Each structure stands twice: as structure tokens, then as C-alpha cells.
Amino acid sequence: MSAWIDQIFEADQATTHGVVRRAVADVEKYASRAELLDEVRRRGFHLVETGGQLVILCHQGALQVHC
Numbered sequence: 001m002s003a004w005i006d007q008i009f010e011a012d013q014a015t016t017h018g019v020v021r022r023a024v025a026d027v028e029k030y031a032s033r034a035e036l037l038d039e040v041r042r043r044g045f046h047l048v049e050t051g052g053q054l055v056i057l058c059h060q061g062a063l064q065v066h067c
Helices: 003-010 024-030 033-043
Strands: 019-023 046-050 053-057
Touching: 003 019, 003 033, 019 024, 024 033, 024 053, 033 046, 033 053
Parallel strands: none
Antiparallel strands: 019 053, 046 053
């Protein structure tokens, strides 16, 4: 795993079950989408892509999408 991806999951938001967001372009520039997805899955978190952003929901609870 890249140091850049490590930094994402070391952020306060990630360690306190918050939300982390990164631009798709940044993920593809500094790491890879596949690497990020692998780490999200390994942690049991959720990832949503919207408007050129990857939004990581840093918890393992159930996910419901409304509207």
C-alpha cells in the first residue's frame, strides 16, 4: 500500500468513524483506484463516487442510500 493511501486512513476523520473525501484525479495521480478500493474493502468501510470525488464512509455499519 502506498504512503499516500496510508495517510488517508490515518486522518482524524478516518480513525473516528468519520467521512474522508478525495478527488478521483488525486487518487489516480498519487496511488491507484484499485489500491484504494482494496484498502476500503479490507477495512470493511464504504466508498461512494460522486462528482469527481471518492467519499469514504469510515465505519463498518450498514449503509442505506436515500434519494
